[in-house]
Amino acid sequence: MKFLVCISKTPETTAKIAFTENNTEFDTSGVQFIMNPYDEWYALVRAVELKESLGGEVVAINVGPASNDIIIRKALAIGADRAIRINAEPESALGVAKLIADHAKDEQYDIVFTGKETIDFNGSEVAGMVAEYLDLPFISYASKLEMEGQTATINRDIEGGVEGIKVDTPFVISAAKGLAEQRIPNMRGIMMAKRKPLEVIEPGDIPAPVSVVKYELPEKKEGVKLVDPENMDELVRLLHEESKVI
Amino acid sequence: MSVLVFAETIKGQFKKAAFEAVSYASKVAEKMGADCIALCLGEVNGAGNLGKYGASRILNVNDGALNHFNSQAYTSVIAQVARDIGAQVIILSHSSNGKSLIGRLAVKMEAGSVSGVNALPDVDGSFKVTKGVFSGKAFATYEINTDVKILSLMGNSFGVEETGSAGNVEQMSAEIPSSRLQVTEVEVSEGTVPLPEAELVVSAGRGMKGPENWGIIEELADILGATTACSRPVADSDWRPHHEHVGQTGIAIRPNLYIAIGISGAIQHLAGVNNSKVIVVINKDPEAPFFKAATYGVVGDLFEVVPRLNEALRKFKAEA
Ligand SMILES: Cc1cc2nc3c(=O)[nH]c(=O)nc-3n(C[C@H](O)[C@H](O)[C@H](O)COP(=O)(O)OP(=O)(O)OC[C@H]3O[C@@H](n4cnc5c(N)ncnc54)[C@H](O)[C@@H]3O)c2cc1C
Ligand SMILES: Nc1ncnc2c1ncn2[C@@H]1O[C@H](COP(=O)(O)O)[C@@H](O)[C@H]1O
Numbered sequence: 001m002k003f004l005v006c007i008s009k010t011p012e013t014t015a016k017i018a019f020t021e022n023n024t025e026f027d028t029s030g031v032q033f034i035m036n037p038y039d040e041w042y043a044l045v046r047a048v049e050l051k052e053s054l055g056g057e058v059v060a061i062n063v064g065p066a067s068n069d070i071i072i073r074k075a076l077a078i079g080a081d082r083a084i085r086i087n088a089e090p091e092s093a094l095g096v097a098k099l100i101a102d103h104a105k106d107e108q109y110d111i112v113f114t115g116k117e118t119i120d121f122n123g124s125e126v127a128g129m130v131a132e133y134l135d136l137p138f139i140s141y142a143s144k145l146e147m148e149g150q151t152a153t154i155n156r157d158i159e160g161g162v163e164g165i166k167v168d169t170p171f172v173i174s175a176a177k178g179l180a181e182q183r184i185p186n187m188r189g190i191m192m193a194k195r196k197p198l199e200v201i202e203p204g205d206i207p208a209p210v211s212v213v214k215y216e217l218p219e220k221k222e223g224v225k226l227v228d229p230e231n232m233d234e235l236v237r238l239l240h241e242e243s244k245v246i
Numbered sequence: 247m248s249v250l251v252f253a254e255t256i257k258g259q260f261k262k263a264a265f266e267a268v269s270y271a272s273k274v275a276e277k278m279g280a281d282c283i284a285l286c287l288g289e290v291n292g293a294g295n296l297g298k299y300g301a302s303r304i305l306n307v308n309d310g311a312l313n314h315f316n317s318q319a320y321t322s323v324i325a326q327v328a329r330d331i332g333a334q335v336i337i338l339s340h341s342s343n344g345k346s347l348i349g350r351l352a353v354k355m356e357a358g359s360v361s362g363v364n365a366l367p368d369v370d371g372s373f374k375v376t377k378g379v380f381s382g383k384a385f386a387t388y389e390i391n392t393d394v395k396i397l398s399l400m401g402n403s404f405g406v407e408e409t410g411s412a413g414n415v416e417q418m419s420a421e422i423p424s425s426r427l428q429v430t431e432v433e434v435s436e437g438t439v440p441l442p443e444a445e446l447v448v449s450a451g452r453g454m455k456g457p458e459n460w461g462i463i464e465e466l467a468d469i470l471g472a473t474t475a476c477s478r479p480v481a482d483s484d485w486r487p488h489h490e491h492v493g494q495t496g497i498a499i500r501p502n503l504y505i506a507i508g509i510s511g512a513i514q515h516l517a518g519v520n521n522s523k524v525i526v527v528i529n530k531d532p533e534a535p536f537f538k539a540a541t542y543g544v545v546g547d548l549f550e551v552v553p554r555l556n557e558a559l560r561k562f563k564a565e566a
Contacts, residue, residue: 013517094358094359124340128348131317138318160435160440211388211391217384225541232555232558
């Protein structure tokens with residue numbers, strides 16, 4: 001089987017969030033970047049596991065500049081066989097999805113994997129867009145995926161429960177926690193990754209229907225009001241009378 | 247001019263998120279001087295009630311093929327209806343189904359989309375709307391420059407507002423594409439409000455020492471009518487089910503009240519909860535980082551404080 005895994009680059013989870021250029025640009029100074037956790041821990045690992053048991057090929061794809069090669073090499077170290085980077089700044093979800101779909105449309109992938117969302121822009125949009133461009137079924141927030149022949153059995157996270165799904169390949173799936181267990185690349189994987197192919201493709205037309213015009217940081221909290229641990233009646237009173245949440 | 251809002255159901259019943267989406271859509275429509283038209287799909291109970299939240303027309307496509315969620319079929323039907331009524335703005339809930347639809351619909355309608363918006367758009371001149379980014383650590387204002395705009399509304403960010411009265415439901419027909427995808431079962435826990443919709447949340451972490459101690463947490467949630475949540479290591483060690491895990495890599499929530507018990511307040515945990523309106527932190531370590539994000543703090547041993555809180559709440563509820 002042939003699997004495509006969409007990987008994105010995000011600030012590391014403890015990164016300090018600040019903005020420059022009059023609050024119109026994310027301040028990247030001192031920020032470390034990583035592969036989006038959902039893409040790495042769940043989507044990529046599940047694709048690699050399926051390849052290991054069923055045979056085939058895992059291709060990692062990223063839309064981004066040359067500085068992203070470091071996270072792409074990590075995907076190769078974890079087990080992708082080869083990688084493609086589409087050389088464009090990821091400005092909007094639609095732009096990213098269009099470029100990925102342009103590549104995928106003639107490649108006959110059995111499954112296209114993405115993460116459930118990126119932890120920076122929290123979009124949850126790219127996967128559905130790719131699915132619509134390719135006219136394929138799409139299963140979001142998958143926490144389990146088993147294959148039998150061409151038929152997949154999938155659990156999808158829904159509010160307060162799960163939905164069970166059966167679908168034949170090809171399809172698009174976005175990965176949530178549970179789909180696989182995080183893998184740490186080993187030395188052999190890291191050495192092999194250096195020799196695996198990383199193809200760079202120049203982009204075609206990129207739609208840009210939306211753009212960020214301004215960022216803001218949340219208002220500072222006023223500071224905590226401490227309540228005597230012996231006096232929980234007081235806490236109940238504050239919740240009821242002062243903040244009116246109960 | 248019209249604003250189309252898709253009102254979600256599960257097993258034929260509206261979700262709270264549906265009423266919130268309609269409330270929001272009716273205000274968007276008011277700002278634009280447009281009609282607010284609500285759409286529900288499949289067999290639905292009480293569709294007329296959407297009128298109470300501001301829908302001036304209520305449409306239903308009742309076809310068996312729509313009784314289960316299917317992103318391809320739903321996208322196709324919503325797009326047909328949107329074209330039919332000439333919708334300028336389409337509003338979805340930022341729920342599991344909404345997240346499956348927004349991208350598809352954006353491609354199908356050639357529309358600009360912003361997912362997880364948390365406030366009304368600015369419609370004077372250009373169309374601008376804000377959402378949380380960096381997992382709750384900041385907000386971004388987006389400008390959409392296409393004719394048709396699609397938004398999904400973050401749960402609990404606008405509120406449910408009853409403004410009108412129940413209306414008539416118009417049945418419509420639509421072409422439904424066949425699909426290879428089959429929903430084999432839908433399993434939802436009965437009785438409790440799902441985390442993303444919950445207004446009151448009681449959450450506990452590794453300070454609990456073990457799953458056998460969760461009785462006091464469940465008791466607290468029970469008295470309040472709250473939903474339970476937990477930190478990531480708690481879910482990772484299978485002390486609690488993984489759908490309770492909140493934070494950057496879990497569920498992001500914004501309840502009115504979040505009570506954090508025996509949770510240190512690591513930045514990845516805060517990322518999923520710091521948009522809660524009121525945060526109560528109970529921790530024996532006065533240096534725990536969570537106190538910086540708290541509205542009210544209690545420094546003490548949770549095994550003493552929580553039973554005391556339960557007692558106080560029970561008394562309060564009995565008097566109320
Ligand atoms: C990439 C990445 C993503 C992550 N995503 C998430 C996420 O989504 N959600 C998440 O929660 N975490 C996440 N984490 C983990 C996070 O960094 C913390 O490790 C985690 O939140 C800690 O959980 P905790 O507060 O329950 O445990 P601890 O940090 O061990 O804290 C336990 C707390 O309980 C207190 N305590 C102990 N005993 C008592 C007592 N008797 N009475 C009162 N208080 C007591 C202690 O003082 C302490 O503050 C992520 C980490 C990484 C690296
Ligand atoms: N620049 C990108 N290159 C490749 N894949 C991406 C890119 N951006 C997002 N994705 C994929 O789409 C998923 C969802 O992203 P989003 O819709 O932006 O939240 C991510 O988890 C990735 O799998």
